[in-house]
Amino acid sequence: xxxxxxxxxxxxxxxxxxxLVTVGLTVRYLLVPETFGEYGYYRAAAMDDEKAIQPRxxxxxxxxxxxxxxxxxxxxDVHSSVECETCHGIGDKHVKDSSSPMSPAxxxxxxxxxxxxxxxxxxxxxxxDLEKHYKFVGVKDPSIACVKxxxxxxxxxxxxxxxxxxxxxxxxxxxxxxxxxxDETLKKPDMHPKIFQCDYCxxxxxxxxxxGSHAKVSCTACHLFIKDNAFSGRIVRNTNPKFCLLCHQKSxxxxxxxxxxxxxxxxxxxxxxxDVSADTPDPKRPCVECHQDQIHALYxxxxxxxx
Amino acid sequence: xxxxFPNELxxxxxxxxxxxxxxTGLVAGAFIVSSLYHVFGCEELKPISRFSLASAFVxxxxxxxxxxxxxxxxxxxxxxxxxxxxxSAMAGFGYIYSTYTILVALEIWFVMRSDLIRRTRDxxxxxxxxxxIVLFNYRDTPETRNADxxxxxxxxxxxxxxxxxxxxxxxxLFGSIKANPWWATPLMFVIFIFSAIVSGISVLIFHYFIVxxxxxxxxxxxxxxxxxxxLWAFMIVAVALEGMELLSIIYEQTEATDxxxxxxxxxxFWSYVVLQxxxxxxxxxxxLGITSLFKxxxxxxxxxxxxxxxxxxxxxxxxxxxxxxxxQLLSKSLRGFTSYMPxxxxxxxxxxxxxxxxxxxxxxYVFHCIVSLFPDAEKESLPTxxx
Numbered sequence: 169x170x171x172x173x174x175x176x177x178x179x180x181x182x183x184x185x186x187x188l189v190t191v192g193l194t195v196r197y198l199l200v201p202e203t204f205g206e207y208g209y210y211r212a213a214a215m216d217d218e219k220a221i222q223p224r225x226x227x228x229x230x231x232x233x234x235x236x237x238x239x240x241x242x243x244x245d246v247h248s249s250v251e252c253e254t255c256h257g258i259g260d261k262h263v264k265d266s267s268s269p270m271s272p273a274x275x276x277x278x279x280x281x282x283x284x285x286x287x288x289x290x291x292x293x294x295x296x297d298l299e300k301h302y303k304f305v306g307v308k309d310p311s312i313a314c315v316k317x318x319x320x321x322x323x324x325x326x327x328x329x330x331x332x333x334x335x336x337x338x339x340x341x342x343x344x345x346x347x348x349x350x351d352e353t354l355k356k357p358d359m360h361p362k363i364f365q366c367d368y369c370x371x372x373x374x375x376x377x378x379x380g381s382h383a384k385v386s387c388t389a390c391h392l393f394i395k396d397n398a399f400s401g402r403i404v405r406n407t408n409p410k411f412c413l414l415c416h417q418k419s420x421x422x423x424x425x426x427x428x429x430x431x432x433x434x435x436x437x438x439x440x441x442x443d444v445s446a447d448t449p450d451p452k453r454p455c456v457e458c459h460q461d462q463i464h465a466l467y468x469x470x471x472x473x474x475x
Numbered sequence: 476x477x478x479x480f481p482n483e484l485x486x487x488x489x490x491x492x493x494x495x496x497x498x499t500g501l502v503a504g505a506f507i508v509s510s511l512y513h514v515f516g517c518e519e520l521k522p523i524s525r526f527s528l529a530s531a532f533v534x535x536x537x538x539x540x541x542x543x544x545x546x547x548x549x550x551x552x553x554x555x556x557x558x559x560x561x562x563s564a565m566a567g568f569g570y571i572y573s574t575y576t577i578l579v580a581l582e583i584w585f586v587m588r589s590d591l592i593r594r595t596r597d598x599x600x601x602x603x604x605x606x607x608i609v610l611f612n613y614r615d616t617p618e619t620r621n622a623d624x625x626x627x628x629x630x631x632x633x634x635x636x637x638x639x640x641x642x643x644x645x646x647x648l649f650g651s652i653k654a655n656p657w658w659a660t661p662l663m664f665v666i667f668i669f670s671a672i673v674s675g676i677s678v679l680i681f682h683y684f685i686v687x688x689x690x691x692x693x694x695x696x697x698x699x700x701x702x703x704x705x706l707w708a709f710m711i712v713a714v715a716l717e718g719m720e721l722l723s724i725i726y727e728q729t730e731a732t733d734x735x736x737x738x739x740x741x742x743x744f745w746s747y748v749v750l751q752x753x754x755x756x757x758x759x760x761x762x763l764g765i766t767s768l769f770k771x772x773x774x775x776x777x778x779x780x781x782x783x784x785x786x787x788x789x790x791x792x793x794x795x796x797x798x799x800x801x802x803q804l805l806s807k808s809l810r811g812f813t814s815y816m817p818x819x820x821x822x823x824x825x826x827x828x829x830x831x832x833x834x835x836x837x838x839x840y841v842f843h844c845i846v847s848l849f850p851d852a853e854k855e856s857l858p859t860x861x862x
Contacts, residue, residue, distance in 0.1 A: 171621045175626075176614075177588075177612050178622060180610050185577070200558055287479050288483065
């Protein structure tokens with residue numbers, strides 16, 4: 169039997185659909201901002217909103233007005249290009265009212281924002297694998313903040329101003345050419361360009377260095393090299409005792425060197441100066457004045473000639 | 476060799492974005508099964524026709540939930556529909572998804588209207604809900620049913636291309652990203668549609684057996700065997716297409732071939748080669764082939780079909796994982812990989828993923844409490860010989 173369909177009950181559904189579309193279009197009309205699409209596919213008034221926002225970062229110049237002593241230290245070291253507010257936080261309130269405290273970034277994580285070892289960072293940028301680093305310098309407590317040893321203003325305690333240090337032809341590290349991290353302990357192939365290696369010019373020093381107790385440290389750890397351009401950079405022979413103390417200062421969170429661990433030997437500082445010297449104690453006196461032979465021979469005839 | 480650009484180190488599209496195409500695929504697949512009965516008259520699929528339609532609707536309700544979970548400001552998601560732009564592929568998805576949701580809701584309304592009206596005669600909260608759903612119109616005559624049937628058939632017919640468009644569009648979202656050599660292939664549309672159908676049929680078989688077991692219903696042999704045959708056919712096409720995509724990559728020998736080869740051999744070796752291809756594709760292929768080609772007893776055949784459905788559900792989930800996560804592990808430098816491991820308790824972690832995957836089944840149960848999704852099975856209520 170042919171039954172005629174009765175669609176009347178579907179009319180309310182149809183009405184609801186029409187209502188839904190109408191509501192949708194009305195909501196769109198009400199919600200789309202008035203200036204949307206005026207210049208492009210965005211709200212034109214957003215530009216005025218952005219312009220009305222006052223900057224909260226005050227810049228280095230404002231900090232220098234009161235903290236020129238710190239700024240002078242900061243200017244010579246490797247963090248010189250880092251703005252004060254990068255670590256100390258936004259300074260607008262502090263500049264207006266000096267009793268308003270800043271919030272310096274002094275936790276381990278704060279430093280690792282820039283220095284955590286990552287595959288995505290350029291190889292020449294200083295990066296730290298904390299576990300390895302702490303093992304290397306003998307830190308027992310992995311929660312210790314970097315600032316316990318490294319000052320944020322002069323993390324490497326350079327003995328000279330980095331920017332006026334002497335020019336040096338290009339020094340390459342493995343990862344300057346090799347993509348990703350390379351194992352520096354691997355034997356280099358015969359065809360490898362030797363000019364990029366320190367021992368190519370400073371063979372005698374390198375030979376002497378390889379026999380010393382610092383052999384596991386790379387040359388550029390103490391002879392800090394900062395690349396200026398594709399062909400050269402500046403090199404700082406860092407003789408600041410504070411730099412040596414980064415590894416060798418006795419501290420509650422450090423291991424003491426022993427047979428079972430490879431931690432560097434540590435000393436009491438500044439008591440060490442009076443312990444070993446009858447001279448007037450001078451905390452700025454370079455460690456290498458006495459300990460040069462523990463690093464490498466200095467100015468051998470051949471080495472001096474090569475330089 | 477390992478180099479990644481700074482913005483590639485962190486995998487931004489997490490396991491939530493893996494679930495998005497997965498759940499959308501379940502929708503499209505389940506809807507196509509329901510259409511096989513409603514449009515193409517495959518009578519053997521009648522026992523699960525309502526169930527498949529309801530499943531499509533319920534999964535549809537949760538298809539965008541992973542996306543919203545992924546967003547920091549979920550409320551801003553709707554802006555793409557307020558001010559859509561041709562350069563925003565997601566805006567297009569918003570419209571297709573909304574249209575399709577309305578269409579499926581309407582089809583369910585027309586297919587189940589008579590049952591909803593019958594339910595309104597009871598007393599209690601659920602019957603009152605039914606009264607609201609039928610818009611307080613209780614006319615249920617042969618003429619209205621005829622009209623419902625005709626409208627539902629038209630909606631089901633329109634729904635098939637929309638279902639394909641919905642899931643093809645999800646494939647397009649990935650396939651159109653030309654900067655990513657693991658995604659950028661026109662085959663991605665087709666692969667996604669077929670894998671969607673596979674996952675949709677699989678979830679229906681998987682769930683049907685469990686529901687039958689719990690309720691001690693008799694599993695409908697011809698229905699399940701027919702589903703298994705469809706599943707076998709669609710999985711062959713889906714896996715063949717995935718294989719052909721791989722073949723294209725290998726044969727074309729573009730600048731990305733080496734790194735893609737390395738990606739497959741290292742980062743995706745287990746999830747892609749071992750699990751997706753060998754275990755979750757080949758095993759169901761043989762098992763479904765055996766159940767389709769040979770006359771096995773129901774007991775054995777059903778077990779094999781159920782296991783195959785589970786494996787194919789896993790296969791499609793792995794395929795989504797390998798596409799979404801695999802594509803992000805690869806650096807645009809073509810010289811390195813990053814890595815990704817989902818957290819457990821975090822906002823986009825595994826617990827959230829599990830909850831999102833479980834919720835549709837809970838809602839489906841509520842749905843079943845309102846209107847029976849298996850009216851025939853409930854009438855018979857005989858002991859099962861299923862899994």
